[in-house]
Amino acid sequence: MTPTIDSLLADACELAEAAGSLTLEWFRRPDLEVTTKIDGTEVTVADRAAERFIREELARRHPRHAVYGEEEGGAITSGGFSWIIDPIDGTRGFVRGVPLYATLLAVVDDDGPLVGVIHVPALNSTISAGRGAGCWLDGRPCSVSDRSGMTGSLVNTSSYETMSNQTLLDLKASGAMMRTWGDAYGYYLVASGQAEAMIDPICSPWDLAPMPVIIDEAGGKFTDLNGTPKLDLQASTDSISGVASNALIHDQLLDILRDE
Numbered sequence: 248m249t250p251t252i253d254s255l256l257a258d259a260c261e262l263a264e265a266a267g268s269l270t271l272e273w274f275r276r277p278d279l280e281v282t283t284k285i286d287g288t289e290v291t292v293a294d295r296a297a298e299r300f301i302r303e304e305l306a307r308r309h310p311r312h313a314v315y316g317e318e319e320g321g322a323i324t325s326g327g328f329s330w331i332i333d334p335i336d337g338t339r340g341f342v343r344g345v346p347l348y349a350t351l352l353a354v355v356d357d358d359g360p361l362v363g364v365i366h367v368p369a370l371n372s373t374i375s376a377g378r379g380a381g382c383w384l385d386g387r388p389c390s391v392s393d394r395s396g397m398t399g400s401l402v403n404t405s406s407y408e409t410m411s412n413q414t415l416l417d418l419k420a421s422g423a424m425m426r427t428w429g430d431a432y433g434y435y436l437v438a439s440g441q442a443e444a445m446i447d448p449i450c451s452p453w454d455l456a457p458m459p460v461i462i463d464e465a466g467g468k469f470t471d472l473n474g475t476p477k478l479d480l481q482a483s484t485d486s487i488s489g490v491a492s493n494a495l496i497h498d499q500l501l502d503i504l505r506d507e
Contacts, residue, residue, distance in 0.1 A: 250309070252361065252377040255328070259352045259364045260375050262304055266297040267350040267368035270335055274369065275344045286484055289338045294318055297334035297350060305330055312354075317453045323480055329355050331456040331480065337430035346370065349431035353456035359477060363457025365431045365438075374435050376457075376464035384439050391467040391493035392440040397503075398422030400443035400496055403436060405429030409448040410504075417503045434458050437491045438465040444500055447489040448472060452480045455489045468494040474501050 250258075273279050273293035281289050298318045305314055309328070315321040316332035323329040330352065335341050337348035346369030354362040358378075366373045374389065376382040382389050394400050402423040407415060418425055423444075428436060431454075433445035438461050447455065455478055462469040470476050472488040479487055492500055 250328075252380055255354050255362045256364075256375060256377040256380060258308060259330075259354060259362050260366075260373055262301050263350045263352045263364045263366040264373060265304075266301050266334060267366045269293070269300055270297050270341070270348075270350065271368050274341065274346075279342060281342050289342055290318065291335070291338065291342060293341070294335045294338055298332050301330075301332050301334065301352070315453070317451070323355060325357055327356070328361070331355060331453050333431075333453040333456075336454060337432070340430065347428065347430070347432040349435070351431055351453065351457050353460075355456065355480060359480075360456055360458075360460040363459070363461040365435050365457060365461065367432060367435065372435075374438050374461060376438075376461040378460055378464070380464070382438055382461055382465035389439045389465060391437060391462075391465050392443055393495070394443050394493065395495040396422075397496055397499050399424065401426060401436070401441070402444040402446065402500070403428045403433035403442055404446040404448075405433070414504060421499070421503060430454075431457075434461060434491050437467055437493065438462055440465075440493075443496055444490070444492040446500075446504065449485050450487050450489055451484045452478070452482055452487060455487060456480060458489055458491060462491045466494065468492055468497045470497070470501070472501070472504055 270293045313324040313329040333351035341348040352364045436442035459469045
């Protein structure tokens with residue numbers, strides 16, 4: 248029996264929240280061991296434990312679905328459902344005690360992201376969305392802001408170091424408020440109407456998989472830096488980008504980001 252979007256969304260929220268709760272067992276522990284992966288990124292036992300938990304639950308609940316995760320790999324398949332896992336989005340902040348890391352889950356089909364979940368464990372807060380089912384913040388409908396100009400718009404990014412000096416100057420000249428409440432939390436802020444934009448110039452598929460459906464269902468717009476709305480979820484690590492906005496400032500923002 249093919250699961251409904253509502254049932255997939257309920258499972259994704261439940262699993263992300265349970266896995267996120269698990270990560271809190273290691274959060275701000277002074278004895279937390281941090282190792283470096285081949286790609287130079289940090290990983291902890293919390294990352295691995297959270298992904299293993301989700302995988303074991305998916306094997307029990309949806310044994311025929313494909314699974315692709317940051318820590319254990321896998322693949323996205325066609326003709327069915329695939330789950331994409333980022334057990335701790337923002338590991339660099341997690342190991343430094345920053346409470347804005349998130350557990351991410353997405354379900355994708357041949358048309359792209361179908362269900363997306365951002366759970367912020369330290370805040371015990373979840374944003375979730377399903378294609379055609381709306382966007383929800385802790386069980387309440389949520390939507391993007393209605394600010395229509397760059398002046399005063401809150402624009403977040405995970406890091407400004409990947410942008411050219413000219414882009415930074417152009418962003419500053421636009422009158423935007425520039426902050427680094429980044430990683431998944433930046434998208435959380437856009438979808439809930441608390442920020443106008445989030446920019447991610449360099450990402451992996453698991454970092455962004457939930458974002459298109461979340462932002463779209465919240466009434467915003469999601470593209471890459473070139474304005475392409477469809478994510479390449481089969482891309483290699485750190486080879487895709489994401490720009491999310493309330494839609495009203497999207498074109499203005501892309502014009503600035505393209506001025507390299």
